[in-house]
Amino acid sequence: MTLRFTLGELFSGPGGMALGAHLAARETGTALKHGWANDYDESTVATYIANIEGATAKSVICQDVRSLDIDSLPHIDGFAFGFPCNDYSLVGENRGLKGEFGPLFSYGVRVLERHEPEWFVAENVSGLRSSNGGDDFKLILDAIRNAGPGYRITPHLYRFEDYGVPQRRHRIIVVGVREDVPINFEVPAPTHPDRSQWTSASEALAGIPATAPNHEITRQSSTVVRRLELIDPGENAFNAKRMSDELRLNVKGATLSQIYKRLHPDRPSYTITGSGGGGTHGYHWAEPRALTNRERARIQTFPDDFEFIGRKENVRRQVGMAVPPQGAFHIFRALFRSFQGVSYPTIPANLSADGMPVAPQEEVDA
Template sequence: MAKKKLILGELFSGPGGIAIGAEMANDTIKDFSDVELVHGWAVDYHDETVATYRRNVKGADEKTAIVSDVREITAKDLAKISKKIDGFAYGFPCNDFSLVGEHKGIDGHFGPLYTYGLPILNEFNPLFFIAENVGGIRSANEGKTLIKILDDLSNAGKGYTITPHLYKFEEYGVPQARHRVIMVGIRKDLKKTFQPPAPTHIKKQKTCKEAIEKPPIKKGADNHDLTKQHPRVVERLQHIKPGENAWTANLPPHLKLNVTGAQISQIYKRLDPTKPAYTITGSGGGGTHVYHWSEDRALTNRERARLQTFPDNFVFEGNKEAIRRQIGMAVPPEGAKVIFEAIIKTLEGIDYKSVPANIE
């Protein structure tokens, strides 16, 4: 029987975490449905990021995966690539909603970028959408930002019933404490309401050590180059135990950091091999590269990609820092997979284990 294709469109697509999650979900969706999630179009601002997307996502090429500022491309332009999309996903930039920074929220430089999803919903009226952002969005502007975003999204197109939920991805098998607000909207005329899928890894979470070592990363693997560490960094790491950082470790005076103001907990923080990794980020200066629990070094990009659940055959394009940014900004494919499975079950009217949404 021919598969019914559900076409996906993406803004702020990143290197393809959501798209690869959709491909992973196809392997399990086939057990209960004849639908298949397929790439329609994707837009991102960075050349290297789009090159990565084209290289790894099935069906993506120079015509469908586009380098553009979202402010310079219209829904009409995207309709020329694919007249319809059945699903829309966007992880609008989170800088102004993060718990680290100036907390400008909707008035910041990045805050209003969520609005660029509204014309997409108006033009295409997809069956569903996924909008992803950091946990800090809940408290931006005393909660008014999230209320405004939900109101605008629910009234876009033919209208959407939205379920916002804070997902702790380590509770879904991702070997990383990554907490994200994901809003799933189902078109109102379908008369269905999405429920967050129940966590699968409450009692036993996957550790960073398991993720990096089982199976071992092959010698010569792509994106697996070691970073040359400054001797002072190596010496500092020798005094930092697993799970400690530059502030909690017992460092001799000459190795202490001369920093005033905020003391970010991830500075020179070693992973704890008995737990999921702490959040992998895409930017930051010295000391934020994520450090091995026993070896005196930062992780390689391939190791970071493992913690983000990208498969080893997923190859990132660009220089080391561009790749680091792509990995840190991505949605973990295994996390996206779980959500896509639940969306398809919702659309098909299939029961699944769920939990009440934790955001009203």
Template sequence: METKNSVYSPKVVSIFSGCGGLDLGFHQEGYTTVWANDFAEWAVASFKRNFGDVIHMKDITKIDPYTDESIPDCDLVLGGFPCQDFSIIWKQPGLNGKRGGLFRHFAEFVDAKKPKAFVAENVKGLLTANSGKAIDTIVRDFESIAPGYVVKPHLYNFAEYGVPQFRERVLFIGVRIDTGFRFVHPKPTHGPNAGKPYFTAGEALEGVEKVPYNNERINIKEKTRQMLDLIPEGGNFTDIPKDSPLYVKGMISHVYRRLKLDEPAKTIIAAGGGGTWGYHYPEPRPLTNRERARLQSFPDDFIFEGSVTEVRRQIGNAVPPEGVRLVARRLLPLFTGEYETVDLMPEYELMKSMTVKERLDYVTAEMD
């Protein structure tokens, strides 16, 4: 895996690491993960194969970052905390209250290690969970960690940052107030309103058949093959004629969805039964895991461990590494010291007074 050389390699503590998509984007910009954790056996095996023996397979709820001396100090805490239990995450006040979700453990790592910055990732649905109360509580808990963090959430569509896939995720960037480093989210680089056209699925899959790793073809039933022959490029199950004996109804849009080669792929998903694998075009077949990895912007020398189903899960759950490289690059001066300090307190106080919508609008308006 190609990485950039830098005078100083910022040290990353990574939690909810998965197979390492988020870490890889930062590694490619010169960062080094010094400690990581996940609970999924095969994701841990993949992380270990690609990043070395720095990851620990352990239940995050059994780890105390305040007292565990094996967890080193770091410059950055990184991770995609799971989204379970948002229905009750906001019912208890303050970081020290008991939260009904795993977010609390991410916040505890930040509180214990006091990194100069943190990057947290989550699904788009977090923006509206509990009528916005979930994200509001998450942001305010992050802000309350001493000595205070300026927290800037933003909804990214990774296709707008060079990933051959339409995939929307929220990134929270938090910068410690006493650093004097003012972070601004980067503007999109790809798409109709940016400097480059989208990186398309067709471009991403060029030559993929030559890659020897994680590229097994999946056997499908003849009936499925016949269904795919009725679905055009970019189509899904709804394109099967209603008078066909192969017609199905009552499904969701990603079922039997085929690639459209001249645009980014739709969101790659991690699991599911018949019809959910994502399908090639023009060949009537499911995508291989290496094709999924290409659509997630993983390089070909990133090798995944586990069965076909386990590898699919890892790829579908991952953050596309290419999608976060600009964020990693934008944060790098904070760790090398190559920036002019500013007083962050006025912005910190301003943002604390904002509603979630006002904060999101503010963050979008300042992008450059």
């Protein structure tokens, strides 16, 4: 059976979620059509248009979601929204729904109310679970469950390293299916469940062509080079065993920080982020330098022909804020197989429909 869906997106970013969805559609024989997308950043929108099948300057709307006319958007069958995580991040101020960005999930709810898509996929950071003692997460889940005709929801904390992503990136994904749609979505089983199967940073960064886009090396100051030369793979500026007193950063309580942390070649990367200043850019294990944007994109599982548009720092932000396409692929593939009635390996969800943990949880990332 060939399924046909038109996809809409809010907070689309450069297209990590969309790329994963399109790859899953091709593998499952699903006809997935780009409908519309929205993001507020011009360079991010340009990246999406340049790389996502069917996207055009007319269909990808560069606008603050708070002024977007949601009611006038065309009909969609499926909806994706990675609503802003800034106020829920474990490394941020964790202001939750009281922050500037926390309430923006409500615009996704408005799409569900107005357009009643058959399904949706929502994404946010693991810190959402603990925001305001867990009350924010429950409120958000209640809102999306009861939107429009109502949705059956399956929240789950996905550890993307368990799905072949070369990065310890843990994200909450909520898959919702409209109440009148007779399918049963289940969480896809990890494809790389054992640590010995995880994809390492050195595997991820091997063989990048010299001509690959976004592969410009950033110049480091002599002080940063000297500091990095004293940091062994897997260490950071605070716990480096060989660090000199002159170059050590002495910040109380920061020994687990990712500041000037070098990747370990035999392990997945730590979480690649798009925010922050010096010392947070991700650092090569063998060379005393920050990763290039193409190396960051490799860790995020973007293919080398996916070209990011914009200035170097803007591209770094795009890459870090994106959903890894390979992680999204596994979720969308399971969703499309559910619609087709095709069985696939599954595991129980580790979060209940009201956001309560039903399995041990781990707080490790941004």
